[in-house]
Amino acid sequence: MIRVKNIYKSFADTEVLKGIDFLFEAGKTNLIIGKSGAGKTVLLKLLVGLFKPTSGEIWYSDTNFLSLNKNQLRELRMDVGMLFQGNALFDSLTIEENIRFPLDMFTKDSIKDKRKVVDHCLERVELAGINDKFPSEISGGMQKRVGIARSIVLNPKYLFVDEPNSGLDPKTAIKIDELIKGITDEYNITTVINTHDMNSVMEIGENICLLDKGLVAWRGHMSEVLNTDNKTLENFIFASPFLKKLRNRALANPS
Amino acid sequence: MVKNLLFHLGRFVSWHGQIFRKPENWKMYYKETVRQMYDIGIGSFPLVFIISIFIGAVTAVQFYYQLSGTFIPPYYIGYIVRDMAIIELASTFTCIVLAGKIGSNMAAEIGGMRQKEHIDAMEIMGVNTAAYLVMPKIVAGFFMIPILVSTAMLVNIGGGYLSTVPTGIFLHADYIRGLRSFFIPYYVFMMYVKAFSFAYLLTSISCYQGYFVTGGSIELGAASTRAVVFSCIAIIVADYLIAVLLTAV
Numbered sequence: 001m002i003r004v005k006n007i008y009k010s011f012a013d014t015e016v017l018k019g020i021d022f023l024f025e026a027g028k029t030n031l032i033i034g035k036s037g038a039g040k041t042v043l044l045k046l047l048v049g050l051f052k053p054t055s056g057e058i059w060y061s062d063t064n065f066l067s068l069n070k071n072q073l074r075e076l077r078m079d080v081g082m083l084f085q086g087n088a089l090f091d092s093l094t095i096e097e098n099i100r101f102p103l104d105m106f107t108k109d110s111i112k113d114k115r116k117v118v119d120h121c122l123e124r125v126e127l128a129g130i131n132d133k134f135p136s137e138i139s140g141g142m143q144k145r146v147g148i149a150r151s152i153v154l155n156p157k158y159l160f161v162d163e164p165n166s167g168l169d170p171k172t173a174i175k176i177d178e179l180i181k182g183i184t185d186e187y188n189i190t191t192v193i194n195t196h197d198m199n200s201v202m203e204i205g206e207n208i209c210l211l212d213k214g215l216v217a218w219r220g221h222m223s224e225v226l227n228t229d230n231k232t233l234e235n236f237i238f239a240s241p242f243l244k245k246l247r248n249r250a251l252a253n254p255s
Numbered sequence: 256m257v258k259n260l261l262f263h264l265g266r267f268v269s270w271h272g273q274i275f276r277k278p279e280n281w282k283m284y285y286k287e288t289v290r291q292m293y294d295i296g297i298g299s300f301p302l303v304f305i306i307s308i309f310i311g312a313v314t315a316v317q318f319y320y321q322l323s324g325t326f327i328p329p330y331y332i333g334y335i336v337r338d339m340a341i342i343e344l345a346s347t348f349t350c351i352v353l354a355g356k357i358g359s360n361m362a363a364e365i366g367g368m369r370q371k372e373h374i375d376a377m378e379i380m381g382v383n384t385a386a387y388l389v390m391p392k393i394v395a396g397f398f399m400i401p402i403l404v405s406t407a408m409l410v411n412i413g414g415g416y417l418s419t420v421p422t423g424i425f426l427h428a429d430y431i432r433g434l435r436s437f438f439i440p441y442y443v444f445m446m447y448v449k450a451f452s453f454a455y456l457l458t459s460i461s462c463y464q465g466y467f468v469t470g471g472s473i474e475l476g477a478a479s480t481r482a483v484v485f486s487c488i489a490i491i492v493a494d495y496l497i498a499v500l501l502t503a504v
Contacts, residue, residue, distance in 0.1 A: 048379050049378075049379075050375055050378065050379070074279075074381040074383070075381070077378075077379055077380065077381035078380075078381050080379055080381075081379075082376065082379045084372045084375065084376060085372075086371060086372055088371060088372040088373050088375065088376035090373060091371075101380070102380045102381075104280065104282075104283055105279050105280050105283055105380065105381075105382055106279060106280070106380075106381065154380075160379075
């Protein structure tokens with residue numbers, strides 16, 4: 001689990017996060033949701049150490065993340081996997097080399113053993129047999145799955161996912177969500193997902209953190225979303241007239 | 256402006272503490288260094304060759320024109336071409352050309368990785384990106400640029416020969432006599448001091464510009480330009496300082 005305590009973050013004169021407290025639970029898909037500019041990406045980047053908070057604490061289980069020196073931080077990062085919004089796959093490397101990169105860098109396993117791990121990860125994301133292709137030769141959805149395969153190759157304890165469904169069709173987006181949920185359950189990972197996608201919220205939102213104007217506006221489980229009386233959440237999730245109508249109908253007719 | 260200059264100077268110096276760290280995996284660093292050596296050495300060889308041959312040719316022809324009608328013997332042309340190549344042209348001119356070719360390439364490569372979040376991805380994996388992305392380039396430059404400078408020196412002298420002897424401007428024996436006259440081995444030492452210094456400056460400055468790039472493609476283009484401009488300025492300033500230091504009596 002990851003706990004953030006009273007996190008503040010400012011850029012020049014702009015205060016983006018204004019005292020965030022939240023517990024990202026182990027073995028669950030934790031979602032950070034909110035409007036553009038709410039501070040979701042900033043919070044995610046603080047969690048992985050790409051930004052430093054102005055004040056506050058971040059705890060990875062019993063480890064104070066912000067007190068780690070560079071070597072300790074690198075050790076902790078061996079337990080961290082991240083899928084970026086743009087996948088961040090290395091264009092000049094094949095799919096296999098991309099997934100193998102963390103293994104090449106941090107393990108002394110034989111190439112045969114590394115290939116086995118790569119094949120296992122590719123099978124896990126249902127992409128077996130594309131080892132020799134380059135990222136430019138596969139679709140956006142497949143690239144996302146390769147990104148997931150790379151992020152789990154070192155068996156991480158923490159998985160961070162930034163906008164996993166951006167630019168994907170609804171069907172592929174559902175597949176990616178299912179994959180992330182499946183991996184979280186299978187490896188008992190603390191997964192933190194930064195998303196805009198309402199489908200993700202309703203399907204895999206086991207522990208949701210709604211950010212609004214730099215503060216936590218709502219927290220809860222996906223099952224509580226439909227019946228919420230929180231105006232910020234209501235306005236965010238059921239933003240369109242169609243969804244509002246659908247929600248009213250669902251509430252009037254729960255069966 | 257002074258504050259900005261000091262900021263970058265401070266960051267550039269402290270960044271070296273991250274670059275020269277023990278690699279996470281020697282084999283990966285070795286592979287990357289070899290790749291860079293190939294890119295810098297083999298990739299730049301044709302350009303260095305073509306430029307050096309013409310620079311040597313122009314030096315010989317120009318000096319022949321300047322000295323004709325004077326009492327200076329023709330074989331001095333060989334001597335002048337040789338010393339100009341060793342002292343200045345091979346090292347400084349080649350490195351300025353390389354700043355344009357490999358300097359902009361390094362800044363664009365690393366800057367592109369920064370913008371595509373490749374550097375962030377590596378950081379999160381636990382890779383020391385400053386070391387993995389920059390150290391191999393500096394080491395490769397440190398090995399390959401002096402080799403290119405040595406090649407440039409020889410090709411310069413060859414260019415001088417080709418532009419004067421086959422064209423009948425003067426005799427083969429005169430040119431060779433000039434090359435063998437008044438040779439001071441210390442100048443070769445000076446050339447290598449310059450070559451190693453310039454190699455370090457142009458690779459580290461270019462990588463710095465790419466590593467800390469922010470924004471989009473316009474900023475990346477600007478960083479690439481800055482890499483060339485600052486590398487050239489640093490090379491010229493270092494050239495002067497080395498000349499002063501190594502020729503001080």
